[in-house]
Amino acid sequence: MTEIPLGPGGMSADVEDVELYHPHSWITKYVFAQDAKVIAIQYSLVALGVGLIALVLSWLMRLQLGFPGVFEFIDADRYYQLITMHGMMMVVYVLTALFLGGFGNYLIPLMVGARDMVFPYVNMLSFWVYFLAVLILVASFFAPGGPTGAGWTLYPPQAILAGTPGQEWGIVLMLVSLIVFIIGFTMGGLNYVVTVLQGRARGMTLMRMPLTVWGIFTASVMALLAFPALFVGAVMMLFDKLLGTSFFMPTLYSMGEQLKYGGGSPLLFQHLFWFFGHPEVYIVALPAFGIVSDLISVHARRNIFGYRMMVWAIIAIGALSFVVWAHHMYVSGMNPYFGFFFATTTLIIAIPTAIKVYNWVLTLWRGDIHLRTPMLFALAFIVTFVNGGLTGLFLGNVVVDVPLSDTMFVVAHFHMVMGVAPILVIFGAIYHWYPKVTGRLLDETLGKIHFWITFLGAYAIFFPMHYLGLMGVPRRYHEMLESTTYPASAHQLNIFITIAALIVGAAQFMFVFNLAWSLFRGREADGNPWGAASLEWQTPETPPPHGNWGPHVPVVYRWAYDYNVPGAARDFIPQNEPPPAVVAMQGHSP
Amino acid sequence: MFAAVMLVVVALGSVLFHFLSPWWWPPIASNWKYIDDTILITFWITGVVFVAVLLFMAYCVFRFRHRPGNVASYEPENRRLEWWLTVVTGVGVAAMLTPGLFVWDRFINVPAEATEAEIVGQQWQWSFRLPGPDGKLGTSSTKFITTENPIGLNPDDPNGKDDVVVQGAELHLPVGKPIKALLRSVDVLHNFYVPEFRAKMDLVPGMVTYFWLTPTRTGQFEILCAELCGVGHPMMRGQVVVEEAVAYQDWLDKQTRPVLADNDTAPANNKNEETR
Numbered sequence: 001m002t003e004i005p006l007g008p009g010g011m012s013a014d015v016e017d018v019e020l021y022h023p024h025s026w027i028t029k030y031v032f033a034q035d036a037k038v039i040a041i042q043y044s045l046v047a048l049g050v051g052l053i054a055l056v057l058s059w060l061m062r063l064q065l066g067f068p069g070v071f072e073f074i075d076a077d078r079y080y081q082l083i084t085m086h087g088m089m090m091v092v093y094v095l096t097a098l099f100l101g102g103f104g105n106y107l108i109p110l111m112v113g114a115r116d117m118v119f120p121y122v123n124m125l126s127f128w129v130y131f132l133a134v135l136i137l138v139a140s141f142f143a144p145g146g147p148t149g150a151g152w153t154l155y156p157p158q159a160i161l162a163g164t165p166g167q168e169w170g171i172v173l174m175l176v177s178l179i180v181f182i183i184g185f186t187m188g189g190l191n192y193v194v195t196v197l198q199g200r201a202r203g204m205t206l207m208r209m210p211l212t213v214w215g216i217f218t219a220s221v222m223a224l225l226a227f228p229a230l231f232v233g234a235v236m237m238l239f240d241k242l243l244g245t246s247f248f249m250p251t252l253y254s255m256g257e258q259l260k261y262g263g264g265s266p267l268l269f270q271h272l273f274w275f276f277g278h279p280e281v282y283i284v285a286l287p288a289f290g291i292v293s294d295l296i297s298v299h300a301r302r303n304i305f306g307y308r309m310m311v312w313a314i315i316a317i318g319a320l321s322f323v324v325w326a327h328h329m330y331v332s333g334m335n336p337y338f339g340f341f342f343a344t345t346t347l348i349i350a351i352p353t354a355i356k357v358y359n360w361v362l363t364l365w366r367g368d369i370h371l372r373t374p375m376l377f378a379l380a381f382i383v384t385f386v387n388g389g390l391t392g393l394f395l396g397n398v399v400v401d402v403p404l405s406d407t408m409f410v411v412a413h414f415h416m417v418m419g420v421a422p423i424l425v426i427f428g429a430i431y432h433w434y435p436k437v438t439g440r441l442l443d444e445t446l447g448k449i450h451f452w453i454t455f456l457g458a459y460a461i462f463f464p465m466h467y468l469g470l471m472g473v474p475r476r477y478h479e480m481l482e483s484t485t486y487p488a489s490a491h492q493l494n495i496f497i498t499i500a501a502l503i504v505g506a507a508q509f510m511f512v513f514n515l516a517w518s519l520f521r522g523r524e525a526d527g528n529p530w531g532a533a534s535l536e537w538q539t540p541e542t543p544p545p546h547g548n549w550g551p552h553v554p555v556v557y558r559w560a561y562d563y564n565v566p567g568a569a570r571d572f573i574p575q576n577e578p579p580p581a582v583v584a585m586q587g588h589s590p
Numbered sequence: 591m592f593a594a595v596m597l598v599v600v601a602l603g604s605v606l607f608h609f610l611s612p613w614w615w616p617p618i619a620s621n622w623k624y625i626d627d628t629i630l631i632t633f634w635i636t637g638v639v640f641v642a643v644l645l646f647m648a649y650c651v652f653r654f655r656h657r658p659g660n661v662a663s664y665e666p667e668n669r670r671l672e673w674w675l676t677v678v679t680g681v682g683v684a685a686m687l688t689p690g691l692f693v694w695d696r697f698i699n700v701p702a703e704a705t706e707a708e709i710v711g712q713q714w715q716w717s718f719r720l721p722g723p724d725g726k727l728g729t730s731s732t733k734f735i736t737t738e739n740p741i742g743l744n745p746d747d748p749n750g751k752d753d754v755v756v757q758g759a760e761l762h763l764p765v766g767k768p769i770k771a772l773l774r775s776v777d778v779l780h781n782f783y784v785p786e787f788r789a790k791m792d793l794v795p796g797m798v799t800y801f802w803l804t805p806t807r808t809g810q811f812e813i814l815c816a817e818l819c820g821v822g823h824p825m826m827r828g829q830v831v832v833e834e835a836v837a838y839q840d841w842l843d844k845q846t847r848p849v850l851a852d853n854d855t856a857p858a859n860n861k862n863e864e865t866r
């Protein structure tokens with residue numbers, strides 16, 4: 001296994017290429033690969049695959065909601081299995097894996113000027129353990145009784161009792177898969193954190209790092225602290241299920257009989273789950289924040305506005321997000337006095353979040369905006385994120401949450417803010433970095449069509465959905481059924497949403513086609529097609545080979561946002577371009 | 591240009607949808623109008639911010655679009671502007687949070703004159719228990735549940751002897767009288783939710799949760815379960831009938847009479863006796 005010898009002051013800049021472990025066969029190059037860039041692609045492809053499955057599941061759910069009863073195979077059992085698998089897949093196995101395992105692996109070493117992650121072998125294990133977790137998860141579709149239908153929150157006692165689909169095998173496989181996922185993530189996460197802290201090139205101070213790295217780094221630290229809570233919850237629930245312990249199980253009378261449980265607390269699980277679950281939202285959001293900052297800056301040809309404030313906002317959000325978890329539990333029956341505390345912390349988090357939004361839009365101000373596909377996705381991210389962030393102020397403000405909690409308003413809110421918004425960033429990022437990964441550009445026309453359908457379509461799905469929630473339609477209903485509460489026109493709204501969802505879903509296959517087609521037919525790109533200043537665009541070769549930098553690791557002289565610097569020759573200055581004084585000195589040395 | 595127009599369309603379209611669409615909350619039937627008011631304040635503040643951000647973006651996208659000769663300005667930070675924005679945001683947040691916390695304080699502090707009513711959830715139906723003439727509910731526990739004692743009244747608690755148990759039928763409430771709802775579940779989580787009341791709360795096995803309200807208009811309202819409780823979740827419905835005091839008393843008497851009669855013939859309570 002290879003290690004980059006490190007020391008204070010960015011010794012890694014002196015690492016010679018020969019010290020890396022180079023693969024000798026196809027298997028070690030592409031399958032059991034240790035190159036972070038290959039691992040990144042493995043992570044991304046698996047996560048995108050899981051994403052497509054989760055997307056198809058959402059079609060089925062929407063078909064049932066729009067046309068209840070028409071699709072007979074989607075009965076209540078099936079519906080609950082669908083939402084559970086869709087939700088868990090999207091949040092954990094797609095977004096977390098894609099942002100950290102995918103973008104983290106590809107971008108961290110390149111952006112901080114390292115040759116690879118600091119522990120390449122552990123990095124390889126991380127991917128394969130993740131892959132195993134995916135296999136276990138998918139296996140539950142084929143298990144007797146099917147996957148669990150407990151909702152992605154897996155709340156006990158329901159998750160392990162009769163009356164919930166998949167309570168025999170599905171829930172066990174789900175818990176085991178999560179445990180395995182967390183093991184895999186921990187290996188990757190340690191790598192990301194240590195590489196950022198120890199593997200930076202000479203001159204790459206923390207306050208010169210691109211915000212993408214800041215976002216992924218902070219998210220990784222958070223994930224390392226948050227996932228253990230889920231780990232513990234999953235282990236205890238497995239014990240309750242398999243060994244008959246009662247961590248989460250009080251005295252129960254279920255389906256006509258007294259159960260052998262007693263003394264446990266269902267609320268304990270909820271606290272553990274959300275101690276993980278809320279930071280998880282930001283684990284997905286912070287990398288998106290970072291990436292979108294870079295996309296906006298590059299394509300608006302302007303420095304990101306208020307860089308230092310942006311960094312502190314990321315850190316503040318990361319820290320605060322550990323003290324807001326119980327805002328998911330305002331009506332859970334926990335001590336009601338918690339409400340004061342958690343509402344206050346939750347609304348305080350709005351302040352650093354708002355600062356980020358201001359700085360994004362102020363970066364546009366007096367910029368030179370190129371509306372290429374990545375930029376369009378970045379702008380659309382701001383729209384959906386602001387929308388979802390603002391509805392978060394409803395749900396965070398404890399008493400306002402009371403009528404809205406557990407309704408479709410919540411479903412609309414979290415899809416906007418942590419479903420659609422991060423996915424838009426992922427698309428933008430793929431359009432942006434694809435030429436670095438493959439040497440070719442994605443097709444711009446297909447990209448624009450994909451963009452407009454996805455953005456407007458997703459908005460049309462989720463914006464009106466808030467109003468279903470205001471009317472009082474609860475979430476996790478496989479059909480609204482007749483009700484005296486809401487008007488019949490609510491059904492028309494559901495049909496509209498379903499049609500929008502089908503169109504948006506179909507557009508994603510266009511994107512997949514673009515990915516495949518452009519690999520062979522896309523316009524060839526040079527190493528830095530957007531004229532970006534950060535290090536990953538300055539590699540001697542594109543796509544960068546194993547080791548990234550050829551004989552010499554770059555030395556960094558400036559931050560990543562020198563665009564349109566007054567007096568500069570070009571409209572950007574790469575991070576590794578020495579200032580004139582240094583050039584003059586180097587000129588004198590032999 | 592197209593992008594700028596679309597941003598304006600999204601902003602204004604959302605506002606129009608908000609005001610013109612027929613979809614809005616059902617008319618309120620409880621004292622929690624404060625909650626509606628707080629939501630409205632929040633709608634106004636957040637709505638203004640949303641539209642402002644989108645229009646600003648639209649303006650930038652149009653005005654600073656790439657054209658030959660357009661050069662971006664170089665301005666890494668602007669401390670004054672950043673602090674100013676931070677403070678304004680803080681004020682806006684406080685304007686939403688403060689009324690919210692005041693209303694929450696009312697929401698969790700039950701007025702002393704409230705009468706108790708127990709709501710029990712089980713997969714997938716609602717049961718209710720109202721205090722008898724003594725005005726007190728007897729204690730209860732899941733461990734006492736049998737087929738004859740379906741919601742687990744404590745057979746040894748004298749306060750429970752005269753309690754009225756309503757199973758699989760409507761809950762009646764008198765209009766204008768504060769009610770403290772005590773919530774209990776025997777199996778999994780449930781949530782008692784009547785959209786017109788605005789209030790809701792989970793039913794958690796192993797503990798008693800509560801909320802309170804004063805029904806403010808008569809009528810019949812649907813109870814929905816708002817916490818996933820298994821395959822029957824959407825079917826778990828019930829009815830609340832809010833009526834004038836006289837009609838309520840009538841109903842209560844009808845409920846009470848058979849239990850009292852049983853009490854007269856058998857000194858210990860009918861149902862609970864058998865669970866000893």
Ligand code: HEM
Nearest residue numbers: 058061083087090091151152153418419420475476477501
């Ligand atoms: C066009 C794309 C999508 C559509 C049409 C869609 C649709 C849905 C629907 C219909 C539900 C069930 C609502 C209910 O009955 O309660 C749902 C739940 C959910 N979705 Fe999505 N979704 C999409 C994308 C996403 C994405 C990108 C995420 C990533 C965060 C996501 C995360 C979730 C979660 C966490 C749940 C909750 C599951 C539960 O209640 O246990 N969805 N989605």
Ligand SMILES: [Cu+2]
Nearest residue numbers: 780815819826
């Ligand atoms: Cu229920």
